[in-house]
Amino acid sequence: MASDTTAGTATGVLSLVQPHLLELLGYAPIEPTDVLAERLGIAPDDIVKLDGNENPYGPSPGTVQALAAFRDYHRYPDPQQRALRTALSEYTGVGAAHVVAGAGSDELIDLLLRAVVGPGDGVIECPPTFGMYGFSTRVAGGRIVSVPRTDGYALDVDGIAAAASDAKAIFVASPNNPTGNPLAAGDLEALLATGLLVVIDEAYVEFSGGSVAHLVPQRENLVVLRTFSKWAALAGLRAGYGIMPQALAELLMQMKPPYTPNIAAEVAMLASLDDRELLMERVEAIVTERKRLSDALAVLETMTLYPSAANFVFARLHNGDGAATHARLARQGVFVRYFDSDGLRDCLRFSAGTPEQTDRLLDALRLPASAAG
Ligand SMILES: Cc1ncc(COP(=O)(O)O)c(C=O)c1O
Structure with missing residues (x-):
């Protein structure tokens, strides 16, 4: 047929x-x-x-060595990501209970959207921006509420506030891809005040500084996404993580496939953190x-x-x-x-x-x- x-x-x-x-x-x-x-x-x-x-x-020499020396590729990784979450907590300064690692930050985008979006639910994106927010929203059965950036690609915070009643989450990359500009001072508070789940995607933050990850434990609706694809050159291994309210982290740990990131990505992430200098x-x-x-x-x-x-x-x-x-x-x-x-x-x-x-x-x-x- x-x-x-x-x-x-x-x-x-x-x-x-x-x-x-x-x-x-x-x-x-x-x-x-x-x-x-x-x-x-x-x-x-x-x-x-x-x-x-x-x-x-490419990956650091220490990372390449760690991948070559590792002997347990026949074992599943720790589904609780204990060593990884501890190391990421030390790197970000945010408690391990707030951290969830995944197969690239793409997986965290997908998990977050599947956690909050039901059929027809709105998700705000601010184009031009990274395409995965719209892509994963549609896969999850949600609906994109588009609030375009203004001249110079700044966020239209008034437009976002006006659209908030029609949405459950907002995704903002900082620095933004492809325009390169970071979140402007004051914009984060305006976004958080909407009461939506505010996801700040810091894929490029090692190049810019100015992370807002340290604010996550104090805020109920803030999630920060990070990746090893850019600063640590692990794009092909798919190695990312999210920093989020503890209750949401616990939920994502329940709903995610148990063995992502895979064990090679885990080995490489830990070795990259050792080689961060x-x-x-x-x-x-x-x-x-x-x-x-x-x-x-x-x-x-x-x-x-x-x-x-x-x-x-x-x-x-x-x-x-x-x-x-x-x-x-x-x-x-x-x-x-x-x-x-x-x-x-x-x-x-x-x-x-x-x-x-x-x-x-x-x-x-x-x-x-x-x-x-
Ligand atoms: C803003 C942004 N977020 C996330 C990603 C993807 O990250 P990962 O490789 O961890 O899935 C990219 C990749 O280009 C990106 O530009």
Whole structure:
């Protein structure tokens, strides 16, 4: 029996599926290096991959060693995450009872939404922002209440307050992806005053400072999400965590699949915390490259740059040549993220890389279009 969803009528196996899932558009992920290299017919090592806000340095040597030396991959990880929660508590300064680790902060986003969202419940997001809030809301059967950011990508706190009665939670990334700006002073109090579950996603906070995690034990409706994907270069292992009111942490520990993060991610997270001094030196190097890249791009005068506190630079191109610039860079093996949706018309996001990668990007940008094809 063939399956079909034509004209909204599901047949075959899809007739058994939750109707709201048939309308999902899916998440637009980035493509892996080997796929890009094969498409271009060049070696993977020649690809400059600045489209995923990944850490170009890879895991710390201590982490690689710990993964190689570990002997218990045949065992399930501790479902109570005891060692991990203790280490994360020491790293964040917030009690272990507030901490839940997961398979990337993506898993925490999904768990939180499944915990609070019932069919048709509203979740506020403030676009342009990270796509997983909308994606996971829709998977959970919820409804996105969109309160777009204002000029300069600040939060519209009045708009959020007005929309709050139609929602159960709000998700805000700080610094925001893709625009790079952190939560403005005073905005957090306005968000908390709505009484919604306020989720502050600090995926990039090691690059910016200014975490609000220490406030979690004093607030009933504040959750902070963190990840090892960016500062500790563990994106491929899926290693994230949330800091939340103890009662919510207990609930998530009850409802989550018992063995996430997997044991390799656990080993790597613990080793990365031991190696944090070296990893933070690399974070500093990435911040230095972000500044160098911003300064160099500002001179090009073909784009408007927005101040970024994260590991990337965000720009709006003039003259509608975002797509052409993106394609021109790609032909030279340099991959950056191109956006052309409402609020993100003709925009590019450049992840900060190594000094050599910045040089390759700048060289590629300065080439006249006719020389690059
Ligand atoms: C704002 C934000 N939150 C979360 C994530 C995903 O984090 P993780 O890799 O821990 O799932 C990203 C990844 O780019 C992000 O930009």
